[in-house]
Amino acid sequence: MLRALSLKDFVIVDRLDLEFGAGYTVLTGETGAGKSILIDALSLALGERGESGLVRQGCEKAEISAEFSTADLPELQRWLADNELADGDDACLMRRIVYADGRSRGFINGITATMQQLREAGDFLVDIYSQHAHHSLLKTAAQRALLDDFGGNSALAGEVATTFKHWRELRERRDEMERNAARYAEELAVLRDETRELQQLGASAEEWENLQHDHTRLAHAASLIAGGAECRELLAEGETSAARQLHAAQHKLRELGEYDPALREALESLDAAAIQLEEADRFLNKYLARAELDPERLNEIEARIQTIHAAARKHRARPEELPALLAKWLARMAELEGAGDNGALAREERAAHEAYLAHAKKLGAGRAKAAKSLGEKVTAEMQRLALSGGSFAVALPPHEETAHGLESVEFQVAGHAGIAPRPLAKVASGGELSRISLAIRVITARQGATPTMIFDEVDVGIGGGVAEIVGQLLKSLGATRQVLVITHLPQVAALGQCHLRVSKSSEDGNTLSHIEALDAKQRTEEIARMLGGMEITATTRRHAAEMLGKV
Numbered sequence: 001m002l003r004a005l006s007l008k009d010f011v012i013v014d015r016l017d018l019e020f021g022a023g024y025t026v027l028t029g030e031t032g033a034g035k036s037i038l039i040d041a042l043s044l045a046l047g048e049r050g051e052s053g054l055v056r057q058g059c060e061k062a063e064i065s066a067e068f069s070t071a072d073l074p075e076l077q078r079w080l081a082d083n084e085l086a087d088g089d090d091a092c093l094m095r096r097i098v099y100a101d102g103r104s105r106g107f108i109n110g111i112t113a114t115m116q117q118l119r120e121a122g123d124f125l126v127d128i129y130s131q132h133a134h135h136s137l138l139k140t141a142a143q144r145a146l147l148d149d150f151g152g153n154s155a156l157a158g159e160v161a162t163t164f165k166h167w168r169e170l171r172e173r174r175d176e177m178e179r180n181a182a183r184y185a186e187e188l189a190v191l192r193d194e195t196r197e198l199q200q201l202g203a204s205a206e207e208w209e210n211l212q213h214d215h216t217r218l219a220h221a222a223s224l225i226a227g228g229a230e231c232r233e234l235l236a237e238g239e240t241s242a243a244r245q246l247h248a249a250q251h252k253l254r255e256l257g258e259y260d261p262a263l264r265e266a267l268e269s270l271d272a273a274a275i276q277l278e279e280a281d282r283f284l285n286k287y288l289a290r291a292e293l294d295p296e297r298l299n300e301i302e303a304r305i306q307t308i309h310a311a312a313r314k315h316r317a318r319p320e321e322l323p324a325l326l327a328k329w330l331a332r333m334a335e336l337e338g339a340g341d342n343g344a345l346a347r348e349e350r351a352a353h354e355a356y357l358a359h360a361k362k363l364g365a366g367r368a369k370a371a372k373s374l375g376e377k378v379t380a381e382m383q384r385l386a387l388s389g390g391s392f393a394v395a396l397p398p399h400e401e402t403a404h405g406l407e408s409v410e411f412q413v414a415g416h417a418g419i420a421p422r423p424l425a426k427v428a429s430g431g432e433l434s435r436i437s438l439a440i441r442v443i444t445a446r447q448g449a450t451p452t453m454i455f456d457e458v459d460v461g462i463g464g465g466v467a468e469i470v471g472q473l474l475k476s477l478g479a480t481r482q483v484l485v486i487t488h489l490p491q492v493a494a495l496g497q498c499h500l501r502v503s504k505s506s507e508d509g510n511t512l513s514h515i516e517a518l519d520a521k522q523r524t525e526e527i528a529r530m531l532g533g534m535e536i537t538a539t540t541r542r543h544a545a546e547m548l549g550k551v
Helices: 036-045 074-082 115-125 133-138 140-150 154-179 181-201 205-219 221-237 242-257 261-290 295-314 319-340 342-384 430-447 464-477 520-532 538-549
Strands: 002-010 013-019 024-029 061-069 091-099 104-108 111-113 126-129 391-395 398-402 405-407 410-414 452-456 482-486 498-507 510-517
Touching (some): 024 464, 036 091, 036 126, 036 452, 111 115, 133 430, 140 342, 140 410, 205 319, 221 242, 342 430, 464 482, 498 520
Parallel strands (some): 024 482, 126 452
Antiparallel strands (some): 002 061, 061 091, 091 104, 104 111, 498 510
16 A cells, blocks of 8 residues: 655655555646646656656756555565565555656665566556556457456466467477478487597596696606605705704703793794604605606506597597587487487477467466456446446457467447447447446456556546446445545545645746645535636535535
């Protein structure tokens, strides 16, 4: 539910802070006062495209913040957590900044968010229906999506699309394999020869590393032996070795330590050094005992290295890359060998097709059930909306196999009793389409989970008693949802539980828009204005009070 909306320097609004409650809220105002500003601002907070013209003249940026309650939206809470945008509270703060140069930034709960993330979060929070939204109902895709959403089949429709894509990919793969069978057979023959060669070579990354190490050691064996012996001479074997001089220093410090105990710390350091020196000499002695010149082994290693290098040059790879290259070729061989088995691929394709058909038939059954229910409910509402005798139906004509299932979805309407329904786009006039669209939107909204619904002058082309019925429909929807309606009809506005009025003023040469909540007296004046125009009489005020008294 929308709790609060704050605007700063947006179009002709300098500063605006609004709080919203549950139920049915109406928003009215004179033409040109800026009633659509609220919708535009909220749309921006929910990720719609922004532009520099939205920033109030003379300002650097426009700021929009919308606070929503997420207490009853566990799916949104999970989405926020998955995207690391949760703040641990039951609120979701959507914020958008649009700069005068056209740049914009988005935030969710104070954390920088992409426009896609704003839109995804917005899908959980708000549905906005504009005065032109009924035209979208003339599109097949919109009708199909609306029916699937109404019947709770949207997830199944997604599975149908997924299984269709998988089946088509397999079919295209089989077709490709059949077209290129000769070329694939030739490629497979070449790969078999090349993989056989590398398999016989048997090179591994570990072996190549060991060969490099052993070659370096054996190639410098003479230097290692001579150098090791020289080091032993310097450390312990020679007359001027480090061990002899260290021993002399230890002896001298022991004597001096009799005169000054402070020298014992230096003596302890030399004792530790003597131990380290002895360990180093012992290690060198063992190393030299094992070290030997082995020209035969060196020749073997060099020959092996040359063999691996030759294979690497042939295949245009580095020696250490040969094992990965072999694995790649073996995988490609398995793919080509599987492709050669047309029977296995055909069986896989048939299984995928059967899975698609199973999902598509299940979707078709769900659509048939939803179509019947939607048709009956919209038909019932049409009788109330001055379309007496008219009927609404959802036709599901069979269709070739597509990602959308085995049938088309077509909304049909009969404007009068006794005539067969025809496609909505062909028979509904502007006023009829507006009323039918409103009936469909209200009915389908009852099935949905979006907590906040905004209707932007969807009552255009409606008047008289029908307008009051429209208001009753929207009010009934407000019993279970938060409903905000921008309207020019007093019959619709009078039924609101909360009434906001948009007004416009001129300050210091600038036009500014304001929105305020109306009390009972102010509501009477506003309804009277809507009834009688600028000249408000006592009669229109009584009429307005009478209309408000019905609420």
